[in-house]
Amino acid sequence: MLKITHIDVYYGDLQALWDVSLTIGEGEIVTLVGSNGAGKSTLMNTISGLLKIRVGSIEFRGIRLDSLPAHSIVEHGISMVPEGRRIFPQMTVLENLEMGASIHAARKVRQKTLKEIYEVFPILGERAKQRAGTLSGGEQQMLAIGRALMSQPKGLLIDEMSLGLSPLVVQELSRVIQGINKANKLTIFVVEQDVPLALSMAHRGYVIENGRIVDEGDAKSLLCSARIKEAYLGTA
Amino acid sequence: MANGLLVGALYGLVALGFALLMGVMKFLNTAHGTFIILGGYLSYWLLELWGIDPFLSLPLVVMAMFLVGIAFYKLALSPLLKLPNIGMRINTSMLITFGSIWVLDNTMTVLWTPDVRSVMTPYTGQTLKLLGVRFSLTGLGGVGVAVLVALALYFILSGTYFGKHIRAATQDAVAASLCGINVQRTYLFSCGIAIALAGVAGMVVVSSYSISSTAGIGWLSSAFVVMVLAGEGNINAIIPAGMVLGLIESAGLLVVGVSYRQAIALIVFIIVLMIKPQGLFAKKEYGS
Amino acid sequence: MHWKKLSILGVLIAVFLVPPLIWDIGTSVLNLLIMLFIYIILAQSWNLMGGYTGQINLGLAAFFGCGTLVTHFIWKAGLPFYLAMAAGGVAAMVLAVIIGLPTLRLKGMYFGIGTFALAEVCRIVVGGTFHRMLKMPSSYVASYNLISRYYVAFVVATLAVVVVYLVTHSKLGLGMVAVRDDETAAQVTGVNTFKCKVLALFISALLAGLAGGVFAYLRLSFHFIFMMFSPVWTFEPLMAAIIGGAGTLAGPIIGSVFLVILSEVFALKLGEAHLIIFGLLFVLIVMYFPYGLVGSVGRISQRIRGVGRGMSQGK
Numbered sequence: 001m002l003k004i005t006h007i008d009v010y011y012g013d014l015q016a017l018w019d020v021s022l023t024i025g026e027g028e029i030v031t032l033v034g035s036n037g038a039g040k041s042t043l044m045n046t047i048s049g050l051l052k053i054r055v056g057s058i059e060f061r062g063i064r065l066d067s068l069p070a071h072s073i074v075e076h077g078i079s080m081v082p083e084g085r086r087i088f089p090q091m092t093v094l095e096n097l098e099m100g101a102s103i104h105a106a107r108k109v110r111q112k113t114l115k116e117i118y119e120v121f122p123i124l125g126e127r128a129k130q131r132a133g134t135l136s137g138g139e140q141q142m143l144a145i146g147r148a149l150m151s152q153p154k155g156l157l158i159d160e161m162s163l164g165l166s167p168l169v170v171q172e173l174s175r176v177i178q179g180i181n182k183a184n185k186l187t188i189f190v191v192e193q194d195v196p197l198a199l200s201m202a203h204r205g206y207v208i209e210n211g212r213i214v215d216e217g218d219a220k221s222l223l224c225s226a227r228i229k230e231a232y233l234g235t236a
Numbered sequence: 237m238a239n240g241l242l243v244g245a246l247y248g249l250v251a252l253g254f255a256l257l258m259g260v261m262k263f264l265n266t267a268h269g270t271f272i273i274l275g276g277y278l279s280y281w282l283l284e285l286w287g288i289d290p291f292l293s294l295p296l297v298v299m300a301m302f303l304v305g306i307a308f309y310k311l312a313l314s315p316l317l318k319l320p321n322i323g324m325r326i327n328t329s330m331l332i333t334f335g336s337i338w339v340l341d342n343t344m345t346v347l348w349t350p351d352v353r354s355v356m357t358p359y360t361g362q363t364l365k366l367l368g369v370r371f372s373l374t375g376l377g378g379v380g381v382a383v384l385v386a387l388a389l390y391f392i393l394s395g396t397y398f399g400k401h402i403r404a405a406t407q408d409a410v411a412a413s414l415c416g417i418n419v420q421r422t423y424l425f426s427c428g429i430a431i432a433l434a435g436v437a438g439m440v441v442v443s444s445y446s447i448s449s450t451a452g453i454g455w456l457s458s459a460f461v462v463m464v465l466a467g468e469g470n471i472n473a474i475i476p477a478g479m480v481l482g483l484i485e486s487a488g489l490l491v492v493g494v495s496y497r498q499a500i501a502l503i504v505f506i507i508v509l510m511i512k513p514q515g516l517f518a519k520k521e522y523g524s
Numbered sequence: 525m526h527w528k529k530l531s532i533l534g535v536l537i538a539v540f541l542v543p544p545l546i547w548d549i550g551t552s553v554l555n556l557l558i559m560l561f562i563y564i565i566l567a568q569s570w571n572l573m574g575g576y577t578g579q580i581n582l583g584l585a586a587f588f589g590c591g592t593l594v595t596h597f598i599w600k601a602g603l604p605f606y607l608a609m610a611a612g613g614v615a616a617m618v619l620a621v622i623i624g625l626p627t628l629r630l631k632g633m634y635f636g637i638g639t640f641a642l643a644e645v646c647r648i649v650v651g652g653t654f655h656r657m658l659k660m661p662s663s664y665v666a667s668y669n670l671i672s673r674y675y676v677a678f679v680v681a682t683l684a685v686v687v688v689y690l691v692t693h694s695k696l697g698l699g700m701v702a703v704r705d706d707e708t709a710a711q712v713t714g715v716n717t718f719k720c721k722v723l724a725l726f727i728s729a730l731l732a733g734l735a736g737g738v739f740a741y742l743r744l745s746f747h748f749i750f751m752m753f754s755p756v757w758t759f760e761p762l763m764a765a766i767i768g769g770a771g772t773l774a775g776p777i778i779g780s781v782f783l784v785i786l787s788e789v790f791a792l793k794l795g796e797a798h799l800i801i802f803g804l805l806f807v808l809i810v811m812y813f814p815y816g817l818v819g820s821v822g823r824i825s826q827r828i829r830g831v832g833r834g835m836s837q838g839k
Binding site: 264315323328334336460496502 | 580626629630632633634636637638641642644645648649651652759763766797799800802803804806807810811814
């Protein structure tokens with residue numbers, strides 16, 4: 001469904017990604033793991049259109065995305081939950097969710113989608129009239145995910161879901177994500193520093209180091225691979 | 237004193253478009269006063285050439301100035317969005333709009349001469365006695381326009397989806413574009429609205445006072461003071477802040493006399509800048 | 525390298541110094557050149573704060589007007605002119621303490637609008653206090669000599685350029701540029717950013733005050749003295765500095781030449797329209813040539829030299 005082919009990405013004159021290729025099939029949960037600064041967020045920002053590639057191509061359901069602006073990419077069915085949540089702090093929870101349904105196709109079914117989101121995240125329904133800036137970290141993360149889902153995406157990108165959240169909240173979110181994936185066949189691409197979490201959620205995974213993809217495979221086998229164990233789990 | 241409130245409402249109206257542009261896009265439009273004068277000229281010529289009363293021709297002025305705002309955005313302001321940080325954007329927009337003043341002011345001077353213009357209608361100069369105080373009809377009309385426009389703006393920003401797009405883009409432009417909002421287009425229309433607001437202020441200025449091709453800077457000054465009083469980004473407090481300024485000014489007039497009138501607003505401005513730069517009406521900021 | 529620069533300077537000085545002594549240039553040309561020198565002083569003054577230290581001062585006119593006012597009165601009181609001019613410069617520095625120091629506390633754009641507001645207050649107060657014409661006794665008018673004005677203006681302008689050169693090539697100058705580029709980083713690396721800003725302010729005020737003194741010497745009498753506090757005296761030097769190249773030594777000079785020549789040449793033919801052209805030029809430069817004319821030439825020649833170097837190294 002999502003096909004990234006040999007892309008190079010630069011920040012100005014500084015290269016951040018080298019010859020990155022990966023594919024994500026329909027209905028899969030795929031994760032990209034790597035340490036801080038390896039290029040995970042760079043890749044997410046590139047797919048969602050905030051950064052431009054210099055070489056290569058990004059295709060989603062057969063359509064080239066790489067030259068489109070960010071808001072058009074949402075129209076083509078990819079929605080991102082950005083690093084740091086980035087909810088609109090002075091707007092209410094409801095308004096935040098409404099903003100998620102800004103694209104034409106989502107506007108028509110806005111009310112229906114809202115109801116579905118409230119079912120998945122009941123706390124959002126409770127706090128609907130509250131200012132988003134007053135929510136806790138975990139609630140804001142739920143809001144960010146809910147907002148991204150409001151556009152009725154075919155592919156969901158999640159950038160560093162676990163940052164700053166307690167393990168309990170993270171477990172709950174992980175459960176919800178897997179549930180949405182099963183129920184709606186939603187394709188999900190997750191980027192994570194928390195390697196065991198990521199590989200337990202996903203079907204398949206990629207490993208990125210210094211802007212290059214260095215490993216890929218089935219999530220279970222990656223978890224057992226020597227490289228992962230040594231680099232990220234602290235065991236030999 | 238009560239007339240101070242009248243003048244204050246105008247000050248608020250004058251500041252609305254300026255504060256909108258600054259709050260949403262962090263563009264410091266020093267040419268705001270010039271656009272006010274341009275709007276005034278439009279109202280003036282619509283009356284002189286086609287006999288349309290300025291209050292009635294207001295929708296035309298709004299539409300025309302909206303288009304001017306869009307053109308101004310495309311030509312002068314949108315390249316600034318590429319600058320890496322906000323500080324540069326504010327400084328550069330200040331310089332570019334400042335250059336625009338030279339271009340616009342002098343174009344107006346060439347086209348329409350520096351003569352002072354004022355609108356003359358059957359009701360100009362008429363007064364009304366309310367609660368024992370004499371108010372000019374045009375002044376009251378101006379207050380009415382200011383309040384209506386402020387309410388309309390409030391409704392747009394909080395009640396319509398487009399207005400919410402503006403607020404979202406203001407709070408986090410990147411997140412807004414990730415929601416599928418076309419932030420560039422939102423900015424474009426916001427600029428159109430801001431300049432249209434200047435046009436409305438111009439209409440009130442030309443009917444209650446007068447305009448001349450070089451008078452823009454004076455109104456910019458007022459807009460700035462009101463914006464700082466209200467607190468940057470606090471659009472809802474603009475009209476009240478304007479009224480506060482109007483009251484302070486009329487009180488100050490009793491003390492220093494007319495020749496120093498302009499200095500009063502400036503001194504208030506400086507005092508607020510030094511002591512409470514977030515403005516008199518600053519709200520508590522939640523995490524942003 | 526030094527000899528090359530000094531010899532260019534020598535030639536320039538000779539070009540400006542000698543001709544008026546030898547032949548009769550004409551009052552209009554002399555007036556033009558005197559105004560040019562005054563603009564150069566003001567542009568250098570603004571540039572020191574704005575281009576080098578990153579503090580965009582929009583109230584320069586107050587220092588200029590102050591210098592004009594004080595020089596006028598002290599000279600009228602009977603003191604020799606150069607003392608009166610020095611007094612004007614000092615008065616401007618005193619004014620800088622009163623209105624400049626408090627505003628330095630303001631961050632970012634608020635510094636600019638704060639200085640602008642204070643300068644406007646000065647203008648209004650002066651306008652209210654001195655609303656009658658300020659005249660010089662007829663003895664001064666009788667002994668008026670345009671050529672001496674020319675040399676005074678030239679000397680002060682040269683002085684201004686030399687002062688800016690010395691400051692920007694000193695440790696203070698490095699500190700100022702550090703403040704401009706990143707004030708927080710400068711503070712962290714031990715630069716006394718407040719001292720840099722204050723010194724830039726004082727020197728800038730001194731120069732602007734001296735320019736005012738020269739102007740008082742030139743014009744003798746003033747119908748409306750408050751017009752010397754008009755924002756035009758801030759914004760024209762500002763535009764000259766930016767068009768020429770903010771943060772360079774030659775920029776304010778080139779920009780002032782541009783400004784004065786354009787005004788003279790075009791004003792006759794186009795009237796108000798010449799200001800429109802100037803405004804457009806300014807906008808274009810800010811948008812596409814942020815380093816001004818001088819700066820852009822510098823960067824282009826750097827690029828060319830860089831390419832040459834690369835080629836010779838066989839890259």
